[in-house]
Amino acid sequence: MNTLTIRYKYIKNIVNDIYLKLNITEFPIDIIEVINSFDNIKIVSYHQFMIDHNLTKEETFEILTSEEGCTDYFKRLDRYIIYYNDIDNKSEERIRWTLTHELGHILCCHYSHNTKIFSKDLTETEYRYKEAEANHFTGLLLSNPIILKKLNVRCSYDIEIFCALSSEASKYRYDSYKKWCKHQFITSSDRYIVRNFQNYLDRKKQDYAEYLAFMNSF
């Protein structure tokens, strides 16, 4: 890897392609549907893996190495399996984030040289860089700032509700959304995405107007 600066533009293009190819028209994003649109990516839960291989919980964690989730890449076949932890009472919001994060690693081509991201060959800097890219991808895909702007979000709780993210993730997303607002740069594919969301945006606007009318009736 020549540079360790997050490839913001590259990641934005990948995310916008997904929005347009799958014709995404509303929040929250159905990440299972997004992942299933890739023929070479399969999702397996830790629970399923445990049953399939007749393992104990401890053995499962020893093999799958991560608390949240991980990915196996079979380079020769160009196929991926994303594993996610559904054993430890993980919330739906958290699982959604994990699955998207793993998809981010795949689409950012973090696996081109290694079959596992947690390879011992990875330096600390490389590891942090790949994590930062996968998280940036996740934030963009699950809470695209172009749409947040149109929804007129005012706090992290709004993001939590609209995008079905955990409150912790929503706080981070709200901070980066505020930064994005300072020098927002809108591309033509962004405009297409907003157009696809128009019905959803109108519906949300109407919900809000009805809510205000209701509150004012007291």
Ligand SMILES: [Zn+2]
């Ligand atoms: Zn990761």
